Amino acid sequence: MIIRIIYIFCFLILNANFLVSKEVNVFSSRHYESDYKLYDFFTKKTGIKVNVITGKSKLLEKRVIEEGSSCKGDLLILADAGRMGSAESKGLFQKFNSDILKKKIPENLRTDYWYSIAKRARIFFYNSANIKNKDLKNIDYLDLADEKWNGDILIRASNNIYNQSLVAYMIEVYGEKKATEWIKGLVKNMARSPQGNDRAQILGVAAKEGKIAVANTYYHSLMMSGKKGTEQKKAAEKVSPIFPGQNSKGTHINISGAGLLKHSPNKKNAIKLLEFLLSDKAQKHIVNNTFEYPISQNVNPHPIVSRMGKNFKENNTISISSYFKWQSKAYKIMLENGWK
Ligand SMILES: [Fe+2]
Known part of the structure; x- marks a missing residue:
């Protein structure tokens, strides 16, 4: 038993x-x-x-x-x-x-x-041989639409999710009307028809094809690390980061x-x-x-x-869940206003 x-x-x-x-x-x-x-x-x-x-x-x-x-x-x-x-x-x-x-x-x-x-943060990169740091002091995302940057902005296409989330963020923060005006100005200021990935925008600034590139932080670091080859490392070394919105709403995360x-x-x-x-x-x-x-x-x-940049001001006042809320609207406005 x-x-x-x-x-x-x-x-x-x-x-x-x-x-x-x-x-x-x-x-x-x-x-x-x-x-x-x-x-x-x-x-x-x-x-x-x-x-x-x-x-x-x-x-x-x-x-x-x-x-x-x-x-x-x-x-x-x-x-x-x-x-x-x-x-x-x-x-x-x-x-x-x-x-x-x-x-x-x-x-x-x-x-x-x-x-x-x-x-990650979506920030700006510039080439100090092309633009003075003091001109970028306190720069904000809204400034990308300022006519003083006519022909200077490098940013990838509107079908890219990072850009859609950035525009969605702008809608959440500033409302649809202001975000639409912003897109209009930004499209006018583009240095070229959007092409390539985030690293291509950084390479563009290094080659002085534009003055301000918009890209995610880790891409520049990846280039700096040498993991993408010597050419990209050299290009990244020519370029400096700047965190937008430090004097206003903070950087987009x-x-x-x-x-x-x-x-x-x-x-x-x-x-x-x-x-x-x-x-x-x-x-x-x-x-x-x-x-x-x-x-x-x-x-x-x-x-x-x-x-x-380690201690920059993030915009942590809004929930990142709002990016999806405005995503299809953001993409629609981008296309309607000529963001290819
Ligand atoms: Fe990525």
Whole structure:
């Protein structure tokens, strides 16, 4: 009898272990090799294996929708608050409660459905051989429409999500009417028809094709690091950053974010991973490899990023969830006013 009880007991214990899932499935639009190393840290710490599927955000979104309740994805990780908002609006995420995430992530950088894991700022770059620093003192996003910058602004196309989020931000801060006037002036001031990515705008300023480039902070740091080759490093060295809005509303911030998918089969593990991404160790690893800004106050940016600017004034008075709210309106106004 006793042997039988022991046998049943052992059987139950063993099966209980099998029932506890030891994996988590991440769908990510981030293309950083370093993210895999980050997941390895997590696996070593917890024993939970991380399976990663990468792809463009729209394709990942489509896949999650099509697979519905049979979708095996647990966490969806995307760059840009506009994209996170898009996924939220389609009902892709589920709410959950995490005091850790609430404590670590400022309120304006999360919603009930998704959380920021790293930050970036969309700022200006100039070539001091081309323009004097004093001319840029206290410059603001609104100044991009000032006629004194006629033919001087380098910025990428309107179909780019970073620009759509910037315009959405302008609508949120200044209202649709003022934002529309701003776009009109900005389009008039463009140095060329929008072309290339953010790094191409920085290269343009280095080559004096324009005086002010608009780009995300990490692109310049990436060029400075030499990871994009000597030519780009040399170009980046010719260029200086300037954080707009320091004397007004602050600098426009955007994020990389993550949300728990609605039909997540490994919910506990997914929450554990998300909380891990906000740990100091993970934050340090992220910013040291991607040149983004940390969310955690305990972690410093990469030294190259710190040199660019560490203690600038962010606009943290509005929620970044507003970028999606105005996204389609922003794109419509951009196209209507000639932003190619
Ligand atoms: Fe990017």
